[in-house]
Amino acid sequence: MNKHPRIQSLYATLLLFALAVALILSACATSGTTSSTLSSTHTTTKAQATATTLRLSGPITYVALGASDAVGVGSNQPGSQGYVPLLAARLPKGSHMINLGVSGIHVHAALSEELPIALSTSPNLVTIWLVANDFIGGVTYENYIHDLDALLSQLRKNTHAALFMANLPDLTRLPAFANQTATQKAETQREIQHWNTGISVLASRYGVRLVELYTNGSQLTTHPEYISGDGFHPSPAGYVQLADIFWKAIRG
Numbered sequence: 307m308n309k310h311p312r313i314q315s316l317y318a319t320l321l322l323f324a325l326a327v328a329l330i331l332s333a334c335a336t337s338g339t340t341s342s343t344l345s346s347t348h349t350t351t352k353a354q355a356t357a358t359t360l361r362l363s364g365p366i367t368y369v370a371l372g373a374s375d376a377v378g379v380g381s382n383q384p385g386s387q388g389y390v391p392l393l394a395a396r397l398p399k400g401s402h403m404i405n406l407g408v409s410g411i412h413v414h415a416a417l418s419e420e421l422p423i424a425l426s427t428s429p430n431l432v433t434i435w436l437v438a439n440d441f442i443g444g445v446t447y448e449n450y451i452h453d454l455d456a457l458l459s460q461l462r463k464n465t466h467a468a469l470f471m472a473n474l475p476d477l478t479r480l481p482a483f484a485n486q487t488a489t490q491k492a493e494t495q496r497e498i499q500h501w502n503t504g505i506s507v508l509a510s511r512y513g514v515r516l517v518e519l520y521t522n523g524s525q526l527t528t529h530p531e532y533i534s535g536d537g538f539h540p541s542p543a544g545y546v547q548l549a550d551i552f553w554k555a556i557r558g
Contacts, residue, residue, distance in 0.1 A: 357513035360468035360556060365400030366430035368393070369467070371420050371457075373439050375548075376407025380539030387542045392549035393433070393556075404429070412440050413453040421457060425464050432461060433552060434471040434514075441474060441501060451504045458512040470555055471509055472517035473502040479527035481537030517555045 360366070370376050370390040378388025385391060394403035404427055406420040413436045424432060434457070440450045461469055477483055477498060478491040486494065502520055509516045519526070525547060526532050532544030540548055 358468040369429040372407040374409040380534030389548040429467040469514040475519040
């Protein structure tokens with residue numbers, strides 16, 4: 307049945323209106339999504355580039371997250387000869403040190419054992435050296451990076467602290483690795499560099515300042531006087547050098 311010309315005209319007008327509305331809504335939705343995406347990207351990029359500035363003009367709260375090196379294993383008097391107390395001694399008068407180091411701990415355990423205490427202290431400065439136990443203890447790179455990402459994310463989200471994180475030194479130079487063949491040492495070095503690359507990426511993502519031990523800390527593993535009798539941990543003299551490296555990073 308043929309429609310009246312006016313009815314046909316009305317249908318056509320309504321169809322064009324509906325199409326126009328659909329196009330406008332679609333354009334608005336696309337624009338909103340694009341704006342949201344750009345805003346999100348901008349925020350993420352900004353967060354990746356921002357690191358908290360540490361002010362040393364007055365007393366601060368310093369928290370150390372770490373393993374046996376934070377405890378000071380290898381020194382004669384861990385409470386005073388380890389790199390953590392040596393570093394704390396350089397902070398402004400009246401500063402408070404909280405050493406949460408636990409010998410043998412992995413990052414996954416630190417998430418539940420060390421991190422909650424750190425977050426409760428409202429620190430101004432946090433040092434992190436949690437990698438050697440994971441590396442030599444058979445933890446996969448993927449699991450390590452996943453746990454380190456979670457740790458740094460919580461620190462960045464829940465504190466305003468300046469964060470400083472050390473990477474792996476060249477472990478193959480230590481007496482503890484003396485029995486490795488040249489091929490094994492080369493493979494270990496490649497793995498160390500792989501892990502250090504992941505650590506560097508996360509440091510950048512969360513505005514963490516990297517304490518470079520693979521390059522700057524090579525002296526720690528090449529000088530016998532800097533290594534304790536166990537062939538792995540720093541000696542008292544080694545901890546002095548380690549504290550110097552951390553302090554240079556903190557002072558910028």
